[in-house]
Amino acid sequence: MCGIWAIFGSDDDVSRQCSSCLKIAHRGPDAFRIENVNHFKNCCLAFHRLAIVDDIYGMQPMRVHALPHLWMIYNGEIYNCKLVQKQFDFDYETNCDGEAILHLYNHGGAEFAAQHLDGVFAFVLLDTSERKVYLGRDTYGVRPAFRMVEDGFLAVCSEAKGLLGLAHTSTDHEVDIQPFPPGHVETYSLDKKGKAKFQEIKRFHKIGDMPKYETLAPALVDDVTTNIRNLLNAAVKKRLMANRRIGCLLSGGLDSSLVAALVVKNAKELGVPYKVQTFATGMPGSTDILAARKVADFLGTEHHEVFFTEEEGIQALGDVIRHLESYDITTVRASTGMYLVSKYISENTDSVVIFSGEGADELCQGYIYFHNAPTAEEADVESRRLLDDLYLYDVLRGDRTTAGWGLELRVPFLDHQFTSYYLSIDPKLRQPKDGVEKYLLRSAFDQENLIPNDILWRPKEAFSDGVSSEKRSWHHVIQEYVASRINNEDMENAPKKYPFNPPRTKEAYYFRQLFEQYYPGKAPWIPYYWMPKWSKTDDPSARTLKHYK
Structure with missing residues (x-):
């Protein structure tokens, strides 16, 4: 996890703009560099480094002797860097995985490069x-990635907060900040004055498209469950690429337990010289804490339990929303425990x-509301919609809860090859079955003895619910707290005060208030509130759904 920041075509003195990049210093606690580009006086690149691979030559902006005309900053991991080196006979000068991007671009252009990257970036x-x-x-x-563009001015940053306050001096208004769309490459040309002119944007990958790059994963066979096991295992194995210690978030649910088990298995096979650490978080009485303890004992990890009070x-909550840059109800609820456990890990x-299990619910139809899907085809459409919007x-x-404490999150369930294959399976097989969500995924590991059987078949527990006790859930704690702080008059005026995504509950109003303190007028960063589909509820908690355990 690193932080990138760049500006092009500013009318203002670049040196006066550069302090904005310090707002994302938490993403890279190991080193910092900021550079003006030769002969591009109104261009500046900054980088906050979290050193994971190649401690000597991995600093950025990255340049290599063979390609001196290319400058690059990036945040990510390229898992197939050695494969593309061999495939195209590239001559690498560093051990940094990101160098593959420079050579792929030089070989076939930016879109070609993106299409051949197995990783996140x-x-x-x-x-x-x-x-x-x-x-x-x-x-x-x-x-x-976020970017702002107007009248020749282009600025890019890992988080929106690093672009706040930047302005093109020829305008009398703040330039709009937007998240850069996933799966896309965008091109700008620079004129002689360094002004950036938009040229084109192309989508190089769509949800479900099979990747174009070579992979170390085993070849597909006729058995669906074998392919699921092989591809998920390969997704975990490639993500062990690191020179720093590896740990796992462990809620005791299916997704994080499978990931932790595969991390432990592959770490042993690769001879990793330490015990994998696992981390569970919750309030006293948390169901997640108990389940995670059982998994950790089974796997033999160095387990940490991180309790927090109401x-x-x-x-x-305020710090969580500031880091998230979001006021979405379920996002804030689920982020609180993750933010606090990340703080513990860092300190x-x-x-x-x-490692974490993010993405499994969207891909494998793990949310309880999928029991209500009218047809397998509609469930498939919803799954793909969720995957498209995951970045929001x-x-x-x-990303934000871990990066806020200088950690790097890896999510094998969102491996491109694994997701593409899983989405190619008959939609009827991917639906909940016999009242059990993610039945296909569970059955694929049923005879593997990777995790305890009762954990493998443990019903879905939303993270924001599992961190609290069965009798007193986290979302009820929040609702009790805000009840006396937001009055009925506030709620009546909510549509006027917050016309975009007006809050419908006191909890939503409270979160929005906190968000507006940090990011006034930026509500469109979140296009809608995340809510379960095919369900009559005003609250996103899984506990409001009839299939909840």
């Missing part, structure tokens, strides 16, 4: 000989690379 690449700038982001937006959770352990919700949550 957000990059800014400047070709000084062609006077062009390229932006790119991975298929699911696992690595974040008061600590409430007190953290008390040496684990830096953290669960992926955003996973």
